[in-house]
Amino acid sequence: MSALGGGWGPVLVAAGAAAATALAGGLATRLGAWYRQLRKPSWQPPEWLFGPVWTLIFALAAAAGVIGWESAPAPGAAGRLLVLFGLNAVLNILWSVLFFTLKRPDWALAELVALFASIAAIMLAMQPYAAGASLLLLPYLLWVGFAGVLNLTIVRLNRPFGAAMGAR
Numbered sequence: 001m002s003a004l005g006g007g008w009g010p011v012l013v014a015a016g017a018a019a020a021t022a023l024a025g026g027l028a029t030r031l032g033a034w035y036r037q038l039r040k041p042s043w044q045p046p047e048w049l050f051g052p053v054w055t056l057i058f059a060l061a062a063a064a065g066v067i068g069w070e071s072a073p074a075p076g077a078a079g080r081l082l083v084l085f086g087l088n089a090v091l092n093i094l095w096s097v098l099f100f101t102l103k104r105p106d107w108a109l110a111e112l113v114a115l116f117a118s119i120a121a122i123m124l125a126m127q128p129y130a131a132g133a134s135l136l137l138l139p140y141l142l143w144v145g146f147a148g149v150l151n152l153t154i155v156r157l158n159r160p161f162g163a164a165m166g167a168r
Contacts, residue, residue: 010065010066010069010070011062011066014062014063014065014066014069015062017062017065017085017089018058018061018062018065019058021058021089021092021093022054022055022058024093024096025054025092025093025095025096028093028096028097028100028101029096029099029100030100031047031100034103035100038105038154038157038158039154039157039158040150040153040154040157041150041153041154044150053143056139057139057140057143060136060137060139060140061085061136061137061140063133063136064122064126064130064133064134064136065081065085065133067130067133067136068081068122068125068126068129068130068133068134069081069082071126071130071133072129072130073129077125077129080125081122081125084118084121084122084125085122087118088115088118088119088122091111091114091115091118092115094111094115095108095111095112095115098111099151104161104162105151105154105155105158106155106159106160106161106162107161108151109148109151109155112147112148112151113148115144116141116145119137119140119141120141122134122137123135123137123138123141
């Protein structure tokens with residue numbers, strides 16, 4: 001597919017979309033007093049690790065998107081791929097908003113199921129024509145799965161949330 005201009009066009013679009021998603025999610029992620037007061041499991045990774053992991057995940061996702069776009073057998077397949085990546089970006093940002101901005105890890109946990117499914121849907125969509133690219137999303141899928149277990153543990157250790165939680 002060369003509808004994005006071919007050459008560097010798809011790369012620039014994918015890199016820009018990944019950077020915008022990362023920036024929006026990062027702006028919604030405030031590690032303030034509320035977050036620091038949450039009880040967390042001893043096995044939670046250190047805070048410094050999240051930035052490098054997400055940078056790698058976004059770079060791999062951008063690469064997968066470019067390869068998938070360029071390998072798509074028809075405009076319809078490429079369009080479906082763009083829709084799936086767009087939905088995934090919205091869900092990725094929404095998780096941060098729910099967890100950190102709205103301080104609702106319980107809602108974020110429910111939303112994380114949709115985020116996980118959106119990654120799996122992208123992988124399945126690309127599998128027939130870009131199997132290697134779909135595997136570039138495996139670290140993202142595994143990280144979100146791990147985040148789900150961490151999110152569930154935080155919910156269990158700290159519930160209830162919302163008005164009942166007070167100004168914790």
